[in-house]
Structures are given as C-alpha cells and as structure tokens.
Amino acid sequence: MPAPHSGRTRIRPGASRPCSLVVCRGCCCGDARKNPGTDHAGQLRRLREAAAASGGRLAVRTSDCLGPCGQANVVVVQPSTEGRRRGARAAWVGWALDDDCLDDILAWVEAGGPGVAAPPDTLALQMIDAPKR
Numbered sequence: 180m181p182a183p184h185s186g187r188t189r190i191r192p193g194a195s196r197p198c199s200l201v202v203c204r205g206c207c208c209g210d211a212r213k214n215p216g217t218d219h220a221g222q223l224r225r226l227r228e229a230a231a232a233s234g235g236r237l238a239v240r241t242s243d244c245l246g247p248c249g250q251a252n253v254v255v256v257q258p259s260t261e262g263r264r265r266g267a268r269a270a271w272v273g274w275a276l277d278d279d280c281l282d283d284i285l286a287w288v289e290a291g292g293p294g295v296a297a298p299p300d301t302l303a304l305q306m307i308d309a310p311k312r
Contacts (some may be wrong), residue, residue, distance in 0.1 A: 182199055187306050188194045195259065195260040195261065196238075196260045197233070197235055197236045197238050198236070198237055198238075198256060198257060198258060198259045198262070198288045198292035198293070199237070199238040199239065199240065199257045200226055200230075200238070200239045200240075200254055200255070200256060200257070200284065200288070200290075201240055201241070201242050201245070201254070201255040201257065201258065202222075202223055202226060202239065202240070202241050202242070202252075202254050203241075203243075203245040203251070203252060203253040203254070203255075203271075203293055204219075204223070204241045204242065204243070204244065204245065205242070205243040205244025205246070205248075206244045206248060206309075207251040208244070208245070208248075208251040208252040208253050209223070209251075211251065213251055214251065214252065214276055216276075217252070217276045219232070219252070222252070222275075222281060223239075223241070225281060226236070226281065226284075226285075228237045229240050229285050230268070232293040233263065235290050236288075236289075237285075239267045242255075245310070247271070247273060247307055247308075247310055247312035249272025250274055250307050251273075251274075252273075252274070252276055253271060253272065253273055253275065253307070254271075254272045254275045254284060255269050255270070255271050255272070255292075255309075256269065256270045256271075256272060256284060256287065256292055256293055258270075258292055258293035258294045258295070259291070259292055259294075259295065261291070261294070261295055262292055262293045262294030262295050263294065264294075265294040266294060267293035267294025267295070267296065268293065268294075269293070270293045270298065270306060270308065271306060271307045271308065271309050272284060272302065272305050272306060272307070273305055273307040274305050275305070278299075279301070280302065280305065283291055283298070283299040283301055283302035284302065286299060287299060287302060292303075
C-alpha cells in the first residue's frame with residue numbers, strides 16, 4: 180500500500196525543480212483588514228490553478244509570516260534548477276495585491292523565472308529585499 184500523500188510535491192534526486200511561489204499568508208498578508216480591496220482567497224486559488232495547469236513547471240505553497248509586513252502581500256519567486264545553475268536567488272515581490280501583479284508573476288514564471296528570464300518592468304518595481312536574519 181502506498182504511503183499517504185502529504186500534499187507536498189516530491190522531487191526525485193537529480194530531477195529538475197520547477198519555479199515555485201511561496202505566498203505569505205501570515206499576520207498581515209492575506210488579511211482583509213489590512214488590504215480590504217484584495218480578494219486574498221481568490222489570488223491564492225488563481226495561483227494554485229495556474230500551478231495545476233502548468234504540467235509541473237510551477238509549484239505553489241503558502242507560508243506563515245515571511246517578515247516584510249509593510250509590503251504585504253508578499254510572494255517569493257524561487258528559481259528553478261536551471262535558474263539556480265545560472266546563479267539566481269529567490270526574488271521577493273511586495274504589494275502583490277491585484278490581478279496585474281499576478282499576471283506579471285505568472286508570465287515571468289512561464290518565461291523561466293529568476294535566472295532564466297528578466298522580470299516584467301512593472302514587477303521589477305515591486306521587488307523588495309529579503310528580510311535580514
């Protein structure tokens with residue numbers, strides 16, 4: 180009998196990892212009191228639907244608070260294996276509050292994401308620094 184599925188994507192050793200999105204849903208991100216004009220559940224649903232339709236080229240997961248609450252909603256775009264080979268690091272996007280931002284994130288990932296393709300100019304303006312540890 181196979182082990183129960185944990186809901187996490189399992190990558191075989193040596194296999195390529197896709198770009199992945201880490202969507203903050205901690206204390207401020209995803210909170211309708213902080214950003215009442217944003218359909219937070221709809222955003223997450225849209226990203227998950229895009230991942231399901233991507234044929235394994237995109238993974239989406241949520242996280243508790245990532246830290247930069249002043250720039251909520253935060254989405255971290257993690258590079259694919261190819262992007263990492265090219266020296267890319269995770270890109271942090273702040274103020275991900277509308278469909279235009281999600282369009283830009285999804286278009287960038289479709290083009291290859293960090294290290295493979297340049298982000299759309301409008302998305303580059305929303306890039307923030309990762310919090311210092």
